[in-house]
Amino acid sequence: MAYQDMISTPFAVIKKQAEILDENDTLQTYKRLFALPENCVYLDGNSLGALPICAKQRAIDVVEQQWGRDLITSWNKHQWIDLPTKVGEKIARLIGAAKGQTICCDSISVNLFKLVCAALAMQPGRNVVLSQTDNFPTDLYMVQGIEQLLGQQCCTLKTVPADELVSGLNEDVAVLLLTQVNYRTGYIHDMEKITKLAHEKGIIVIWDLAHSAGVLDLKLDQCAVDFAVGCTYKYLNGGPGAPGFMYVAKRHQPVLKQPLSGWMGHSNPFEFTAEFVAKNNVEQCLTGTPTIISMSILDAALDVFDEVSMLEVAKKSQKLTDFFMTGMSTLKLDSIFECISPQKSAHRGSQVALNHPYSYAICQALIAQNVIADFRAPDTLRLGFAPLYVSYADVATALLKLAEIVQTKAYLRAEFNQQSKVT
Ligand SMILES: Cc1ncc(COP(=O)(O)O)c(C=O)c1O
Numbered sequence: 484m485a486y487q488d489m490i491s492t493p494f495a496v497i498k499k500q501a502e503i504l505d506e507n508d509t510l511q512t513y514k515r516l517f518a519l520p521e522n523c524v525y526l527d528g529n530s531l532g533a534l535p536i537c538a539k540q541r542a543i544d545v546v547e548q549q550w551g552r553d554l555i556t557s558w559n560k561h562q563w564i565d566l567p568t569k570v571g572e573k574i575a576r577l578i579g580a581a582k583g584q585t586i587c588c589d590s591i592s593v594n595l596f597k598l599v600c601a602a603l604a605m606q607p608g609r610n611v612v613l614s615q616t617d618n619f620p621t622d623l624y625m626v627q628g629i630e631q632l633l634g635q636q637c638c639t640l641k642t643v644p645a646d647e648l649v650s651g652l653n654e655d656v657a658v659l660l661l662t663q664v665n666y667r668t669g670y671i672h673d674m675e676k677i678t679k680l681a682h683e684k685g686i687i688v689i690w691d692l693a694h695s696a697g698v699l700d701l702k703l704d705q706c707a708v709d710f711a712v713g714c715t716y717k718y719l720n721g722g723p724g725a726p727g728f729m730y731v732a733k734r735h736q737p738v739l740k741q742p743l744s745g746w747m748g749h750s751n752p753f754e755f756t757a758e759f760v761a762k763n764n765v766e767q768c769l770t771g772t773p774t775i776i777s778m779s780i781l782d783a784a785l786d787v788f789d790e791v792s793m794l795e796v797a798k799k800s801q802k803l804t805d806f807f808m809t810g811m812s813t814l815k816l817d818s819i820f821e822c823i824s825p826q827k828s829a830h831r832g833s834q835v836a837l838n839h840p841y842s843y844a845i846c847q848a849l850i851a852q853n854v855i856a857d858f859r860a861p862d863t864l865r866l867g868f869a870p871l872y873v874s875y876a877d878v879a880t881a882l883l884k885l886a887e888i889v890q891t892k893a894y895l896r897a898e899f900n901q902q903s904k905v906t
């Protein structure tokens with residue numbers, strides 16, 4: 484029997500299930516707020532979020548009206564100067580942080596530099612920054628840079644596999660630097676439990692929320708988190724290169740000393756004095772002039788979340804990935820790929836990662852069919868499920884296309900095997 488005939492019945496069942504799930508989806512109306520291309524199944528919001536329509540309108544306004552017409556008066560007239568704080572507070576609501584602890588600025592890499600240095604300075608007698616071997620590389624690279632700058636007696640990076648993190652918490656460790664959701668597998672660390680265990684050993688914890696913010700129901704204050712960083716171009720839909728954010732718990736703000744002491748972190752930047760005096764709040768984490776155009780776009784993009792319950796978003800994320808994984812098994816795709824994402828939805832971020840020797844080419848073949856996913860070397864196909872604009876029907880389409888590509892071996896075609904620069 485032809486494969487198409489073999490899967491037509493199970494696929495019809497999956498399609499019907501998707502219809503029912505979409506009808507009952509409390510977030511289904513949000514898809515309309517995004518300018519997605521027609522017939523495109525976008526499963527890469529874990530790398531670059533889709534474009535909210537209101538963000539597009541704001542981009543035009545900030546360029547044509549604010550910059551074009553009002554020129555430099557916009558710093559006051561359109562409150563450009565307040566954007567890092569205003570946007571930071573919008574993000575705060577989504578990560579479970581009370582006011583005055585979150586600021587929008589720079590990138591994760593730069594913000595990590597500030598916070599790792601500041602945390603090390605708060606831990607005299609300790610020099611180890613403990614992290615996970617398979618953390619996103621930039622987090623490790625930044626600590627390696629600090630190690631070079633300060634010398635190993637002040638900063639020594641130690642990396643261990645995930646299952647050795649807890650036993651690695653000891654009195655030498657100054658800082659535990661962890662990404663809550665693993666960028667490759669999607670495994671979620673228990674933020675509350677790990678933060679508590681680290682605190683029991685006097686360790687400061689810095690969480691990277693790149694794959695958590697805008698998709699998990701985060702409770703930073705409740706988990707007594709010390710510091711966190713995150714990006715806004717993934718699930719927060721701020722656009723390519725959108726600025727990152729930093730969270731500094733209130734209790735640490737009086738003693739925090741971050742090394743990138745630029746004028747925007749000065750207590751009175753427009754007095755232009757020669758000596759640096761830091762602001763006494765989270766704004767001390769600012770360094771230079773905010774990236775007004777992208778921060779304005781982000782400001783608008785965050786309005787999409789105004790009425791959204793993060794609990795609902797997190798629940799849909801689990802249901803989407805569950806539906807995908809069940810569909811994989813119904814279509815017998817689970818024997819073709821090795822799924823490296825956790826089987827239990829509670830441990831899984833909003834993505835599914837599949838290993839296959841031809842995953843790069845399979846990813847390209849999917850993209851050619853308008854199902855956008857990504858590839859992580861050496862052999863991982865990653866599919867991200869952003870709950871605000873991915874429907875269950877999208878998941879069903881992705882499953883069907885994946886099944887077809889694998890069965891017809893379309894991925895062997897030369898055009899799908901030419902590596903590109905950004906994957
Ligand atoms: C976990 C994690 N940290 C950091 C980054 C990147 O940081 P930056 O904003 O500095 O590019 C990414 C992805 O780009 C990531 O997945």
Ligand SMILES: Nc1c(O)cccc1C(=O)C[C@H](N)C(=O)O
Pocket residue numbers: 529530531666667693724905
């Ligand atoms: N930030 C990115 C970029 O500037 C170009 C391409 C991809 C990205 C990413 O965000 C990668 C992403 N953090 C990942 O999890 O792989």
